[in-house]
Amino acid sequence: MASRKSTSERILETADRLFYGQGIAVGVDTLAAEAGVSKRTLYNHYPSKDALIEAYLVRRIRLIPTSDKPPARQILDDFDRLERAFAGEGFRGCAFVNAVAELKDPRHAANAIALRFKEMRRQWFRALLVRGGVADPDGLSLQLLLLVDGAIAAALVRNDPTVARAARDAARVLLAAAGMEARD
Amino acid sequence: MASRKSTSERILETADRLFYGQGIAVGVDTLAAEAGVSKRTLYNHYPSKDALIEAYLVRRIRLIPTSDKPPARQILDDFDRLERAFAGEGFRGCAFVNAVAELKDPRHAANAIALRFKEMRRQWFRALLVRGGVADPDGLSLQLLLLVDGAIAAALVRNDPTVARAARDAARVLLAAAGMEARD
DNA sequence: GCCATAGTACACAGATCTGTACACTTTTCT
DNA sequence: AGAAAAGTGTACAGATCTGTGTACTATGGC
Numbered sequence: 001m002a003s004r005k006s007t008s009e010r011i012l013e014t015a016d017r018l019f020y021g022q023g024i025a026v027g028v029d030t031l032a033a034e035a036g037v038s039k040r041t042l043y044n045h046y047p048s049k050d051a052l053i054e055a056y057l058v059r060r061i062r063l064i065p066t067s068d069k070p071p072a073r074q075i076l077d078d079f080d081r082l083e084r085a086f087a088g089e090g091f092r093g094c095a096f097v098n099a100v101a102e103l104k105d106p107r108h109a110a111n112a113i114a115l116r117f118k119e120m121r122r123q124w125f126r127a128l129l130v131r132g133g134v135a136d137p138d139g140l141s142l143q144l145l146l147l148v149d150g151a152i153a154a155a156l157v158r159n160d161p162t163v164a165r166a167a168r169d170a171a172r173v174l175l176a177a178a179g180m181e182a183r184d
Numbered sequence: 185m186a187s188r189k190s191t192s193e194r195i196l197e198t199a200d201r202l203f204y205g206q207g208i209a210v211g212v213d214t215l216a217a218e219a220g221v222s223k224r225t226l227y228n229h230y231p232s233k234d235a236l237i238e239a240y241l242v243r244r245i246r247l248i249p250t251s252d253k254p255p256a257r258q259i260l261d262d263f264d265r266l267e268r269a270f271a272g273e274g275f276r277g278c279a280f281v282n283a284v285a286e287l288k289d290p291r292h293a294a295n296a297i298a299l300r301f302k303e304m305r306r307q308w309f310r311a312l313l314v315r316g317g318v319a320d321p322d323g324l325s326l327q328l329l330l331l332v333d334g335a336i337a338a339a340l341v342r343n344d345p346t347v348a349r350a351a352r353d354a355a356r357v358l359l360a361a362a363g364m365e366a367r368d
Numbered sequence: 369g370c371c372a373t374a375g376t377a378c379a380c381a382g383a384t385c386t387g388t389a390c391a392c393t394t395t396t397c398t
Numbered sequence: 399a400g401a402a403a404a405g406t407g408t409a410c411a412g413a414t415c416t417g418t419g420t421a422c423t424a425t426g427g428c
Contacts, residue, residue, distance in 0.1 A: 170330065
């Protein structure tokens with residue numbers, strides 16, 4: 001069975017593609033068929049569909065790139081990355097928010113993972129704001145996160161990637177008001 | 185059969201409560217039982233579950249109250265209303281975004297209704313900004329809408345109503361930068 | 369050569385869901 | 399009073415879903 005990738009990884013990659021692209025309501029039969037494994041094998045690697053959903057979300061938590069550019073510039077660049085993501089073919093919103101919305105159970109592990117992810121993003125903003133010397137990094141980092149989440153929701157509903165630019169403009173105003181100018 | 189409300193209205197109220205509270209995946213049997221009608225009656229009033237979902241969303245589009253207070257004050261008051269909604273018992277996020285997220289089909293009528301609702305909210309902001317004499321009411325109204333949607337998503341994931349205050353603070357900074365001061 | 373490990377193919381139990389059929393009862397209007 | 403309109407209750411068809419059972423096959427290490 002030696003493929004280039006392990007069977008577990010192949011299943012997880014397929015789950016990522018289908019869960020994100022079509023929602024986590026995709027059936028296990030479809031998942032197995034698309035991954036090229038039997039359903040029995042899938043259940044040998046992941047004890048339940050919930051476990052697979054959990055692994056899918058955990059895998060989606062990736063570190064955001066860090067550079068040595070000025071903090072304000074890095075923050076604004078992040079909104080540009082957002083716009084490129086919105087314009088991408090398979091954009092379907094935020095995987096974590098979607099998962100939480102699709103699962104009615106508020107005690108599902110997906111909630112905690114989504115919270116962890118959003119908090120990581122906020123801390124990334126916060127560290128840059130501290131480096132920039134703003135007075136209230138907690139409050140401002142949360143406001144930047146609201147702009148990101150709002151842009152994601154709006155891009156999805158309006159089917160328009162350029163909302164990222166509106167978010168970026170708002171972010172620049174907020175940064176300027178906090179004393180972090182970024183020449184453009 | 186003479187109730188105080190028509191059967192159609194009673195079904196629709198129940199659909200509103202269950203669809204919003206538990207998601208639109210709620211079964212038709214549950215809906216009929218909770219509404220106190222037989223399933224046959226439900227299907228006599230709404231030809232399919234999709235039609236009921238559509239009616240539910242259309243009913244959720246309500247006009248936002250207008251007053252004669254200063255525009256900036258009305259906008260900030262809107263964020264206070266948001267915080268009260270977040271703190272309410274049954275808060276479950278934005279009904280329109282949730283519905284779009286739960287329905288995989290991007291051609292479902294729910295998408296158009298959600299877009300219509302978001303655009304109505306933006307126009308409400310826009311009219312107030314025009315009254316306030318800002319230079320770019322289109323851009324700024326979109327930015328305010330991003331703050332609203334971001335706050336809704338964050339309130340849901342973090343389970344914390346006070347994010348509305350962060351959104352309100354950001355809105356005040358944006359308004360001030362556009363020349364609309366609101367004394368607090 | 370042998371054997372544990374990994375995987376396959378397929379059927380199936382049991383649950384849930386939408387929508388319909390059928391025979392019956394209640395209400396409303398004139 | 400009497401007919402039309404509205405509603406009830408229950409069963410069911412047909413689809414889809416998760417998860418398991420069973421018997422079989424390929425493969426790599428020692």
